Amino acid sequence: MATVIAHRGYAGVAPENTVAAAIRAAEDGETTMLEIDVQPAACGTPVVLHDERLEGRRNGRPLTDASGLVWETSLETLQLARVLGTDETVPTLTEFLEAIPETVGVNVELKNPGTTDLRFAESLSDSVRAERREVWTPFVERVVDVCAGFDGELLFSSFCEGALAAIRDIAPEYAAAPLVFDDLEAGLEIARRYDCEAIHPPRNVIVGTGLATTSYAGFSDAAPDIDILETAHAEGRTVNVWTVTNWHQFDQLAAAGVDGIIADYPGLGVPSSVR
Numbered sequence: 001m002a003t004v005i006a007h008r009g010y011a012g013v014a015p016e017n018t019v020a021a022a023i024r025a026a027e028d029g030e031t032t033m034l035e036i037d038v039q040p041a042a043c044g045t046p047v048v049l050h051d052e053r054l055e056g057r058r059n060g061r062p063l064t065d066a067s068g069l070v071w072e073t074s075l076e077t078l079q080l081a082r083v084l085g086t087d088e089t090v091p092t093l094t095e096f097l098e099a100i101p102e103t104v105g106v107n108v109e110l111k112n113p114g115t116t117d118l119r120f121a122e123s124l125s126d127s128v129r130a131e132r133r134e135v136w137t138p139f140v141e142r143v144v145d146v147c148a149g150f151d152g153e154l155l156f157s158s159f160c161e162g163a164l165a166a167i168r169d170i171a172p173e174y175a176a177a178p179l180v181f182d183d184l185e186a187g188l189e190i191a192r193r194y195d196c197e198a199i200h201p202p203r204n205v206i207v208g209t210g211l212a213t214t215s216y217a218g219f220s221d222a223a224p225d226i227d228i229l230e231t232a233h234a235e236g237r238t239v240n241v242w243t244v245t246n247w248h249q250f251d252q253l254a255a256a257g258v259d260g261i262i263a264d265y266p267g268l269g270v271p272s273s274v275r
């Protein structure tokens with residue numbers, strides 16, 4: 001049975017990446033882990049927010065009532081911001097981890113802290129790799145410092161190679177996973193390079209689910225030429241898939257044999273026989 005990883009807290013039922021979303025997920029009884037997006041405030045303090053801009057849009061609404069780039073904004077300003085028209089604040093990573101029981105794990109997605117290290121679908125020279133790891137190191141050190149106070153399971157993921165390189169240097173005891181777009185071979189190579197315990201592909205690239213030809217924003221409609229599930233499992237890596245919003249997708253992916261499903265709504269993991 002696939003485990004449920006609540007996406008952005010539980011973005012489908014509470015303002016995303018807020019303490020309210022964390023509490024909702026922790027209470028539902030099926031959530032194994034919470035997935036959250038973490039980036040630095042101007043002072044380097046890790047905060048939990050998805051978009052690089054505070055005024056990013058969500059279904060036509062502003063994500064917060066503040067504006068500007070998160071990594072250029074003071075912590076004081078960030079803490080005054082309210083999320084999606086509610087009273088919920090942008091939590092620091094410390095506040096977020098303190099709000100959840102340690103029976104629930106956390107998948108910390110390391111978002112780009114204002115660098116040019118974007119996706120890893122390209123081959124890089126060793127010197128560029130080293131530079132990217134250096135750029136990420138101060139932020140990853142701050143995140144690891146905060147996480148040291150959390151006793152639950154932790155899994156670090158990122159679309160950025162420098163983030164995974166830094167985690168491996170600073171805290172090799174933590175599990176890590178590349179977040180993959182449609183370049184599956186590049187993702188697998190990163191998983192091998194950094195000896196990652198897991199790999200996080202988008203749901204539509206899992207072959208045999210009927211989702212492989214389902215359009216997902218930014219992806220081609222073609223079925224992938226690599227069976228990433230089979231390949232990753234053969235290499236001993238777990239496969240956690242993002243992002244699922246309905247039972248149909250959940251059931252297909254669970255039947256295909258994925259290990260974890262990053263989902264927006266609670267209840268998706270309830271077996272169809274008892275729904």
Ligand code: G3P
Pocket residue numbers: 007008035037050109157179200242243262
């Ligand atoms: O970690 C899985 C998923 O969260 C990646 O996409 O944009 O929701 O952070 P995004």
Ligand code: MG
Pocket residue numbers: 008035036037109
């Ligand atoms: Mg995320």
